[in-house]
Each structure stands twice: as C-alpha cells, then as structure tokens.
Amino acid sequence: MFRTFRGRLALLYVSLELGILLFAGVVLYTALANRVYNEVDEQLVNQAASLASKLEDTSIYFWSAPMNQFADHYAGAIQLISANGIEIFRSDRSLIDRGGNDVSRALGMAFRSGHPAFASTESLLNKANIRVIAFPIFSDGRIVATLMLGHSTADIRSVFNLMYLIGGILGIISILISAAAGYYMAKRALDPIQEITRIARAVAAGDLSRRLTSRAQEKEIGVLVRVLNKMFADLETSFITQKRFTADASHELRLPLTILKGEIEVALRHPRSEQEYQQILRQQLDMIDRIQRIVNDLLTLASADAGQLEMIQTELDLSLLLQEVGQQHLILFDSQHISLDMEIEDDLEIMGDATQIERTMMNLLSNAFKHAPEYSTIYLSAHVTDRSVIICVRDEGPGIAEEQQGRLFDRFYRADDARCRKDGQGAGLGLAICKRIVDAHDGDIWVKSRPGEGAAFFIRLPLMAIDKGHQQRLRHVVAENADAA
Structure with missing residues (x-):
C-alpha cells in the first residue's frame, strides 16, 4: 500500500x-x-516553617514533644539532624538512605546556605518517589539543626497514569482517524487522475471520441479536465481533418492521374499522326496544369498551417486593386452574358500583401462566376464600417443550404458535388485558401446565402490608421526640399 501515493x-x-x-x-x-513540584514544594515549605518556628521557640532539650505531636498528624517521613550530624528524631525510615546523594546534597546545602533545599528520591512518576525538603533551624543566629520532611507523590502518580492512559487512547484513535481521513482524501483526490489515465490510454489507442466526465470540486482538477478535454477534441478534429484531407487529396489527384495514364496508354497502342500526338499532348498538358494547381494550393495551405505563409505587408490601395480585379473578369463574365456591378468607395487603404489579396478576390469572383446563371449579375462592393472595410461578392446563383455553410471553408469541401461548373471540376481548395489569407491579415470571411437566392461572401479587413492630411503635408515638404536641392 505504501508504494502508492495515497x-x-x-x-x-x-x-x-x-x-x-x-x-x-x-x-x-x-x-x-x-506545576506539581511547585505545589508540593510550597506545601512542604509551609509545613516545615510552621514546625521550625515551634522548635526555635522551644529549648533543644524539649524538641521531642513538638516533633511527636507533628508526626502524629503528618503522613510523610520526618527526620531531624543536628549540626554535628547526629540524628535527633526520625519518624520513619531514614530519608538520607532512601534519597541517596540528592538528599545528602540538599541537606548539606541547607546547612551551608541557611535556606531551604529540595530533592527527590526517585522520578516524579515512580511509585516510591518522595519529595524532600531540608529546612534549617536557627538558634541565636546560627544553624543548630536541619529539619527534613518527605512527601509521597503516589497520588500524583495515579493522576498522571490516568491522564496518560486517556491521552494514549485518544492519541491512537486520533491517529487511526487521521490515517483513514488521509487515505480517503487521497483516494478522492486521485480518482480523477485514474479517470484521466484511463481516458488517455483509450485516446492513445485510437479512440479519440472519449472525453473526461469528472465532477471534481477541486479547482485544479477541474482546470486540468477542461484543458485535457479541449486537447482531446482538438486531436480528434485534427485527426478527422487529416483523414478527410488525405482521402480528398488522394481522390482529387487520382482522377487526373488516371485520366493522364489512360490517355498515354491509348496513345501508345498504335502509331498516330503528328497532329493527333499534339492534340493528345495538349490534353495531357491541361491535365498536368490542373494537377499542378492542386499541388500549389496544397502547398499554400500547408504553409499557412505552419505559419509560414509569406505576407509582405505594405500600404495597399484596396480601391484600385478591387477595380483592377473586377475589370480583369469582364471578358470572362461577358462570355456567359453575365454583368458585373461594382460599388467601391475611394481611398480605401490597408496594410496587406497585394498578391495574396488579389488572389483572394480572384477566387471569390471565379467562384461566383461558376455558379451564376446566364444573363445574371455579379455584385462587387466595398465600404467602410467601424474602422474596417467590408468587401462583398454576391451572385444570383442557386445559393447554399444553411447546414452546408459551416463547412464551406474546409479543404476539398463542395456544397454540391453534382453541380455543373463552367470550367470543369474544381478541387474545393479556393475558399480554404481565401480564409487562410484573410486570417493572416487579421480579418474575417463569412457567407450569407439562402437556397434559390444566390450567395454573398463577405470579407472584413482593418483599415490602415494614417492621417491623410499629414501624409499630404509630408509629401509637399519632400517635394519642396527636392526642388530646393
């Protein structure tokens, strides 16, 4: 048992x-x-002083009368020794013989100092212990004898024995209670640890759905349970995402590779003309371009996950960038009789990477074009709200179901795999890349849509905090200094 913590x-x-x-x-x-010694000594002093006073008032030849009278009612031993060492009176066994050196030293000290001295024959708790006082008796200013009184401590020993018996029993009970309470408290405190160990082993074995259900009242255990549950949830999410990512990436790459392999095998079955080989190679080149786009997108997402997505933060005229991206899509939109309506405020300036922001807008406009019906309109707008710029790309397509909107920015996710796309099957990575780029610019991206009413994608980016008046004055001063030079 003592090998365990409890x-x-x-x-x-x-x-x-x-x-x-x-x-x-x-x-x-x-x-x-x-305390007992003090009380016994005080009692002995009073009794010895009373008897010594009578002896000092009586002639030495008549001391036997007061001594006998005192011995009749005194329960202890009495011994009277003259200055020359002769025993004058003794009521019991000699105190000097019973006390040994301690009593002899007390007797000598009383003779030499003229003050009472004390000694004990045994330990205080010994049954035969006697507390002894040596009290000097004076006559004509000199010590003529020493009175020795002995008081038995047997009754005190009985009280002490009873006290220690009760104290010992209570001590044993207290120790047993402390041991039981300590073991119970340790067991109660370690029960959550055992559950944590059990769940951790299950998670390590592959069951990532397990969670801790401890209701421990200790704050430290509660914090640990919440942290571990969050860690298990993150592990499960990461594992599921990784599995889905691996499966989707394998699926997306397997299809073009299978097509590419089939076309090459067909081309090698029998000789063909130069024109036929060129046509086959162009088809294969298109397929390789698609594979390359998927791989590049995957590398971009991997860099974003590792926090290594390059972002060159510079002053960016967002208004001009949005207008240029919109104009680049006019010919593409016109091929499907789709119009572009742009409402972009002027002088929208942010700190950001122009290449990555342009990539994001290209993805959103291309996504809107894929789902917009013919003779419809795509809307591109940008306006300022609470020190941020809100960009909106809205189409008039079939829309997106509400239950699908939460996963729309996941990798390889398509709201409808059966939906026809104008430029072929996409890999489902564009919106995931858009989210990583916007997150890297401390922004937000979200979608609002209802089935049959189109879809609107919103981006919020923080504006650059620059005093334009100060900037213009600075440019004016720089220009004046250049002219003066």
Whole structure:
C-alpha cells in the first residue's frame, strides 16, 4: 500500500499526527510536572516553617514533644539532624538512605546556605518517589539543626497514569482517524487522475471520441479536465481533418492521374499522326496544369498551417486593386452574358500583401462566376464600417443550404458535388485558401446565402490608421526640399 501515493500520503498524515501528539505530551508533562513540584514544594515549605518556628521557640532539650505531636498528624517521613550530624528524631525510615546523594546534597546545602533545599528520591512518576525538603533551624543566629520532611507523590502518580492512559487512547484513535481521513482524501483526490489515465490510454489507442466526465470540486482538477478535454477534441478534429484531407487529396489527384495514364496508354497502342500526338499532348498538358494547381494550393495551405505563409505587408490601395480585379473578369463574365456591378468607395487603404489579396478576390469572383446563371449579375462592393472595410461578392446563383455553410471553408469541401461548373471540376481548395489569407491579415470571411437566392461572401479587413492630411503635408515638404536641392 505504501508504494502508492495515497498510502504514502496516509503514512505522512499518521507520522505528522504522531509527532504532534508526542510533542504535545512532552510539553504537557513538563508543564504539569513543574506545576506539581511547585505545589508540593510550597506545601512542604509551609509545613516545615510552621514546625521550625515551634522548635526555635522551644529549648533543644524539649524538641521531642513538638516533633511527636507533628508526626502524629503528618503522613510523610520526618527526620531531624543536628549540626554535628547526629540524628535527633526520625519518624520513619531514614530519608538520607532512601534519597541517596540528592538528599545528602540538599541537606548539606541547607546547612551551608541557611535556606531551604529540595530533592527527590526517585522520578516524579515512580511509585516510591518522595519529595524532600531540608529546612534549617536557627538558634541565636546560627544553624543548630536541619529539619527534613518527605512527601509521597503516589497520588500524583495515579493522576498522571490516568491522564496518560486517556491521552494514549485518544492519541491512537486520533491517529487511526487521521490515517483513514488521509487515505480517503487521497483516494478522492486521485480518482480523477485514474479517470484521466484511463481516458488517455483509450485516446492513445485510437479512440479519440472519449472525453473526461469528472465532477471534481477541486479547482485544479477541474482546470486540468477542461484543458485535457479541449486537447482531446482538438486531436480528434485534427485527426478527422487529416483523414478527410488525405482521402480528398488522394481522390482529387487520382482522377487526373488516371485520366493522364489512360490517355498515354491509348496513345501508345498504335502509331498516330503528328497532329493527333499534339492534340493528345495538349490534353495531357491541361491535365498536368490542373494537377499542378492542386499541388500549389496544397502547398499554400500547408504553409499557412505552419505559419509560414509569406505576407509582405505594405500600404495597399484596396480601391484600385478591387477595380483592377473586377475589370480583369469582364471578358470572362461577358462570355456567359453575365454583368458585373461594382460599388467601391475611394481611398480605401490597408496594410496587406497585394498578391495574396488579389488572389483572394480572384477566387471569390471565379467562384461566383461558376455558379451564376446566364444573363445574371455579379455584385462587387466595398465600404467602410467601424474602422474596417467590408468587401462583398454576391451572385444570383442557386445559393447554399444553411447546414452546408459551416463547412464551406474546409479543404476539398463542395456544397454540391453534382453541380455543373463552367470550367470543369474544381478541387474545393479556393475558399480554404481565401480564409487562410484573410486570417493572416487579421480579418474575417463569412457567407450569407439562402437556397434559390444566390450567395454573398463577405470579407472584413482593418483599415490602415494614417492621417491623410499629414501624409499630404509630408509629401509637399519632400517635394519642396527636392526642388530646393
């Protein structure tokens, strides 16, 4: 049991409890022993002083009467020794013989100093212990004898024995309770850890859907459970995304490669004319271009995921860029009798990468063209709202179902695989790339659509905080300095 954390914690509680009890017992014994000694000594002093006063008022030849009278009602031992060491009176066994050196030293100290001295025959808690006082008796200013009184501490020992018996029982009970409480608290605290271990093993084995359900009240455990659940959810999402990405990428690349392989095999079956070979090679070149576009898009997304997507942040005239991108699509739109309606505010300036922003707008306009019916209109607008510019690309196509809009910016996702595209099957990477580019510019991209009412894609980008008046004044000063030079 002590190899486990809960066992060691319970042992620690028991050790601390035992140490506290031992320390408390030593302190209590010392305090009570001193108190008992003081009370016994005070009582002995009073009794010895009373008897010594009578002896000092009585001639030495008549001391036997007050000594016998005192011995009749005194329960302890009495011994009276003259200054020359002769025993004058003894009511019981000699205190000097019972006390040994301690009592002899107390007797000598009383003779030398003229003050009472104390000694004990045994330990305070010993059954045969006697507390002894050596009290000097004066006559004509000199010590003529020393009175020795002994007081038994047997009754005190009984009280101490009872106290230690009760204290020992209570201490054992306290230790057992502390051990049980420590083991229970450790078990309760470690139950979430066991669940975490079990769920972590299941996740490590491949079951990424498992989650922790601990209801632990400890704040630290609760925080750990939430962090681990988030980590498991992120792992599951990442794993599912990776699997879907691998499957979709394999599917997107397998189809053109299969077509390319089939065309080459057909071309090699029998000799053909130069014109036929050129036609086959042009078809294969188109297929290779498509594969190259898919691979380039995948590299772009991989760079974005790794935080290595190159963004050259410069001052960018967004109004001019949007107008140029719109004009580049006029011929393409006109081929399907689609018109372009642009409402772009002037002087929209941002900090961004012109190439990547242009790529984003190209993808959105191309996407709108793919789904816009003939003789419809595509709308491109840009206006300022709350220190940001809102760009909108809207078409009049079939629209997108609400349940599909949440996944529209996922890789290889198509809202409708059966939908006909004007320029062939797309790989479903354009919107995912748009989102990565917009995110890299601290912006947002979203879609609003209803089935049958077209789709509108919105981009929010932060405006560049520049004082245009200050910029114009700066240019004017630079121009003046150049003319002066």
